[in-house]
């Protein structure tokens with residue numbers, strides 16, 4: 048299946064156009080605020096920028112419904128905002144404050160909200176979210192929730208082993224999973240051509256037998272329409288979908304990196320294609336946004352960020368004794384997640400659960416299963432079980448059955464039985 | 469009730485937990501139609517269907533990742549490693565994603581990762597692993613390594629119900645070599661509780677899994693020499709039942725740790741450190757270790773025999789220790 052462009056050139060509602068604009072602006076302003084905080088030494092660790100990539104995060108996350116799940120990567124602050132995370136969580140998190148979602152135990156965008164917003168926290172290891180979100184989609188289907196799971200991956204991260212394992216599992220499970228491959232041309236200092244010897248990373252979808260799209264990652268409307276179509280198709284049971292969004296990382300890998308390795312012409316080309324500038328031009332031409340509307344949005348963002356920034360600055364650091372807390376979940380109230388069944392439980396419990404699968408692999412499950420007890424097993428069947436019951440085997444805490452001792456190797460190799468491999 | 473094998477105990481635990489709780493699912497390679505390479509999931513597909521008994525591609529990282537994701541929606545997946553050796557392939561998912569979730573995000577992943585481990589069956593260097601210590605060093609996971617069918621069943625049920633990720637190792641040497649009558653009905657064995665398998669007063673042997681049986685055998689031989697060894701089955705390595713260990717050492721004042729895992733970095737070193745910290749004045753001799761050689765697990769029977777601890781090696785070490 049070759050990568051396609053999203054077919055419907057449907058118009059968005061006025062509100063949707065403005066939402067996209069608001070979130071892109073918010074995305075950029077949040078990051079600009081953090082850049083200032085970083086320079087003031089208020090950010091504890093590194094700071095990553097998604098400057099120029101706001102349309103990808105915003106447009107794709109905007110295609111999700113409230114009940115859907117997502118896991119952002121480090122440059123998807125915009126997706127967090129669209130899904131409903133307040134800027135103050137992002138500020139406190141970067142500043143390692145006790146009021147942050149991880150209470151100072153991790154930084155950056157490494158936090159989630161399983162119960163309300165349905166956000167899985169990313170970890171640094173690139174690609175790991177792909178099977179995790181596949182599992183989310185599988186569980187959602189099992190519970191009858193009709194949800195879609197979405198995550199993002201970089202051009203660089205698309206070469207990890209777990210990208211392959213995860214996407215292949217999603218494909219073989221027909222999971223309702225959408226993967227946004229954010230091709231910003233660089234993985235740290237390595238250009239995409241050096242990482243992957245193919246023109247379009249969307250072509251990787253072919254290897255999994257799944258559909259894919261290529262979209263202009265600097266056009267929020269195109270990203271949204273493509274993601275929406277993919278989300279709808281995944282929800283309808285078509286299986287996972289890969290979207291390659293072509294864009295550009297305008298800053299270095301993180302604040303410390305001046306990115307001098309980026310050729311000047313490439314930088315110039317993309318500087319002219321700033322997603323917010325282009326979108327503003329479009330909205331103005333379409334008469335969706337005027338100077339007054341723009342000012343209203345800016346004022347709203349300024350007020351919000353000022354309030355949230357203050358909150359973060361005034362928040363305490365976690366107390367030292369908190370370092371030792373919470374490695375294990377102890378007691379029942381630290382695990383509050385209960386499955387939300389949206390189908391009759393009887394469908395998945397015997398005797399109904401032995402029904403046929405929703406999609407059928409020819410011949411699968413139709414053959415004979417092997418017989419119990421004496422079916423041959425790997426290695427373990429070299430000696431028959433002793434027939435004697437345990438001497439004191441009544442209670443689990445009493446001394447138990449004794450296996451034959453491991454005697455020195457017998458002389459005849461024939462005695463070793465038929466170990467199988 | 470008729471005695472059952474270790475294998476059957478595992479199967480019963482999964483079967484009963486799946487029957488009792490629809491949030492319990494099984495995911496792994498060849499666990500469905502084939503019933504697992506060791507037949508531990510025999511009959512589960514027929515009963516619980518394709519949505520709950522999930523055959524996957526050969527992708528250990530994806531199995532753990534998916535199990536973790538499923539747990540975020542309230543499921544309690546059991547993830548099977550066809551052989552525990554392959555757990556190395558998903559080391560990252562386990563140690564970085566699964567283990568850190570509760571500490572960082574208050575999001576425990578109540579998954580059980582289980583599979584056949586251990587040597588003594590000529591599985592060679594890639595089908596004989598005892599991987600417990602890779603994971604003991606990672607805060608956030610519990611580690612269970614039972615030695616008897618009744619414990620295997622009770623501990624697996626407790627592991628499935630536990631809210632933390634649990635690594636559950638099944639020594640494949642024991643799968644069909646022992647049978648035991650198990651308690652009737654639903655029961656669990658709590659994680660973190662060791663058990664005294666044999667009482668004695670001259671020294672304490674700490675062990676678990678297949679080596680527990682070998683230790684008992686050595687203890688019988690020691691008894692004939694007038695040395696009464698107390699044999700303790702640790703059952704879970706995380707949490708480790710320090711109380712039971714310390715109680716025994718206060719009585720016998722001597723400790724020998726026996727494990728099939730290789731010696732350097734094995735749990736015996738950790739236990740020795742705990743004893744020095746908490747029972748220094750109770751010790752009348754060195755903490756000794758009998759463990760496998762610091763090599764990969766060799767294939768040839770003569771080599772594997774030399775590699776593994778056995779009753780004679782335990783006997784010799786215990787006799788030396790008793791002299792102090």
Ligand SMILES: Cc1ncc(C[n+]2csc(CCOP(=O)(O)OP(=O)(O)O)c2C)c(N)n1
Pocket residue numbers: 122171172173200201202203204205207231233234235296300
């Ligand atoms: C598995 C893994 N290896 C290495 C790293 C270190 N690292 C962090 S980001 C990065 C570059 C990622 O490039 P890409 O996936 O294209 O994402 P981008 O930074 O462009 O958004 C590297 C090498 C990592 N986080 N994970």
Ligand SMILES: [Mg+2]
Pocket residue numbers: 201202203229230231232233234235296
């Ligand atoms: Mg990149």
